[in-house]
Amino acid sequence: MPAAEMDAALDHAERLLGTMTPPTPGHGLPEAVRSALADEFDGPGLTPTGFMPTATHWEGDTLRFSGTGGILGDLEATVPGFELRTETLARRVIVENGTAVGAVLEDRRSGRSYEVRARHVVVCADGLRTPQVLYASGIRPAALGRYLNEHFQVTSFVSLADEFNPALFPPEPRNVRPVLTPFSDARPMQGGVMLLANSAYRMSLGGGDPLDDGDASARLAVLAWYGAKDLRSTDAVEFSDTETDFYGMPRMRIRYSHTDRDRATIEQMTSNSVRAARRIGTLHEPPALAAGGSSLHYQGTVRMGETDDGSSVCDPWLRVWGVDNLHVGGNGVIPTSTASNPTLTTVALAWRAATAIVRSLTSTRSATPAATA
Numbered sequence: 058m059p060a061a062e063m064d065a066a067l068d069h070a071e072r073l074l075g076t077m078t079p080p081t082p083g084h085g086l087p088e089a090v091r092s093a094l095a096d097e098f099d100g101p102g103l104t105p106t107g108f109m110p111t112a113t114h115w116e117g118d119t120l121r122f123s124g125t126g127g128i129l130g131d132l133e134a135t136v137p138g139f140e141l142r143t144e145t146l147a148r149r150v151i152v153e154n155g156t157a158v159g160a161v162l163e164d165r166r167s168g169r170s171y172e173v174r175a176r177h178v179v180v181c182a183d184g185l186r187t188p189q190v191l192y193a194s195g196i197r198p199a200a201l202g203r204y205l206n207e208h209f210q211v212t213s214f215v216s217l218a219d220e221f222n223p224a225l226f227p228p229e230p231r232n233v234r235p236v237l238t239p240f241s242d243a244r245p246m247q248g249g250v251m252l253l254a255n256s257a258y259r260m261s262l263g264g265g266d267p268l269d270d271g272d273a274s275a276r277l278a279v280l281a282w283y284g285a286k287d288l289r290s291t292d293a294v295e296f297s298d299t300e301t302d303f304y305g306m307p308r309m310r311i312r313y314s315h316t317d318r319d320r321a322t323i324e325q326m327t328s329n330s331v332r333a334a335r336r337i338g339t340l341h342e343p344p345a346l347a348a349g350g351s352s353l354h355y356q357g358t359v360r361m362g363e364t365d366d367g368s369s370v371c372d373p374w375l376r377v378w379g380v381d382n383l384h385v386g387g388n389g390v391i392p393t394s395t396a397s398n399p400t401l402t403t404v405a406l407a408w409r410a411a412t413a414i415v416r417s418l419t420s421t422r423s424a425t426p427a428a429t430a
Contacts, residue, residue, distance in 0.1 A: 058373045058409075066405035071110075073404060074123045079108040079234045086226040087234040090250055090278075090337055093221075094238055097336045098248070098329075104239040109249060111233050112400070113257070120231050120257050128404075146304055149194040150178055150383060157383035177414050181386035181407070184355040185294050185309060188370075188389065191359070191377070192296040192307050198378055199367040202294040204357035205313060206286035208396050210347040211326045215250075215278045217338040223254035223275050231257035238333075240396045246284040246326055247396050248333055253277045280334055280344075282326040285394040287318040290368070294358055313349060354399055356388040361406075375410040384410055 070076075082088050087108065095106040112123035121127075132139050148161040151172060159174035180190050188202040217223075232255045238248035254275040286292075292314070296307035315323070323346055330344035362369025365378040375390055377383040386407045388399045395402070 062409070063405070066409040067401060069408050070401050070405035073128050073408065074112040074401065075114045075121075075127065076110050076123075076401065077113055077233070078110040081105070081107040083108060083234055085229050086221060086223055086252060086254060087232060087236060089221055089226070090217075090252065091236045093336050094236055094248070094250065094333060097332065098238045102243045103241045106236065106238045109235040109237040110401075111235075113233050115230075118230075120233065147180070147182070147190055148306075149190065150180065150196065150380075152194065152196065152380060152383075155379070156381040157377075176418070177382050177384065179384040179386055179414075183353075183387055184358050184389040186306075187385055187387055188294060188358045189296060189306055189309065191370075191385070196377065196380055196383070198365075198370050200290070200360060200362075200370050202296065202358050203290045203292070204288055204360055204392075205292045205294055205311070205355060206288055206357045206394050207350065207352050207355040208394070209284040209286065209319070209323055209326060210281060210352055211284075211323065211330050211344045212279065212281040212347060213330060213334065213344040214341040215280045215334045215338045216341065217252075217276045217278055221337055223252075229255065231255060233257045240285075245396060246282055246322065246329070248280075248282045248329055250333070250337070251279040251281075253279070276338075277341075278338070280330055280340075282330050282333075282344075283396045284322040284326045285396040287316045287322075288357065288394050289316065311350075354388060354395075356391040356395070356399060359385045359387075359389040360392040361390050362392060374413045375406065384414070386410065 079087075081091070083091060091106055091108065099105050114121055114123070133141060142162070144165040146163040146165055148163055148170065150157050151159040151161060151174075157178040159172055160178060161170055161172055163170045180187050182190060184205070191197070191201060232252060235252075236250040240247040291312060293312050295310045295312065297310070298307070300308040302308045327344050327346075331340065334340045334344075359370040359377075360368075361371050361373055361375060363373065365372075369378070369392065371377050371385050371390060375384045375386060377385055386403070388403050390406055391399055391402055
């Protein structure tokens, strides 16, 4: 899509999510770590090391993390006809004469199935279940479920060196400034360091109480590098015509493997993890590649494309090829591999598609007011 349109969509997504990007240079311990990693990794043609954007904002002394509720606001209470249905399974999309006209839903409490009719249908489950619903509906474009990918993730714990002892730095409000060594064309991966000292992200290291600021573990940091997958149509989620899963939907089978390029990327990510750790402290264990799927950021399975040439499921407005009034959403629509969390991109694409649906509804209402009363 045109770069200006994508930039506008990303700007809107940042406003919806309340995205906060800490300024560079920063201050305190996060700035000391950022500066050290910038000395280690920045160079010509590379995006400078800074701080990771977060979907957070302060309300007085309380740090708020953005979520679905922050975007929806009071829609359910104030907009007639808006409804969220819990414990409800989408069985299939209803298609009549090449047009999506509704969905078959199931109340999981009673087992009752029923139809909901609509002028536009959007299927937005996740990168695995969105293509599953389409497959169950008999909507099966050639690219459905294919190009499955997620970013690689190599993680480890680091004990900070004496120069980064949190006690040497002035206290500050909850730290929401993970250090970010960004993806660049010349380095197709990104690195991050989340400092546990004074962190807003609470975690446990063994089933006990979450880490608190007085604990010796405040000298710990989570070090992670993320890399982009080599895309192949043969990496896919496939669906059975004879077997079903727990919910009675077509059973999934995952086909996924690493290419030589993938193995080289993972090797470089591991090398960069060791290099970063040596600059700021000491590794607790060798960097470990996370298991496939553990990021929950899998994408590509209902990917968008410019033309209906068999390599995509939807167009740049997320309209499914060959079925009118049917849209898809979620991480699965992203057509390229990524080396970072895809939330902002996914929200931007969803907002862009939603504006097109609104325009369509508005123009139809203006043309035929009696039919929409």
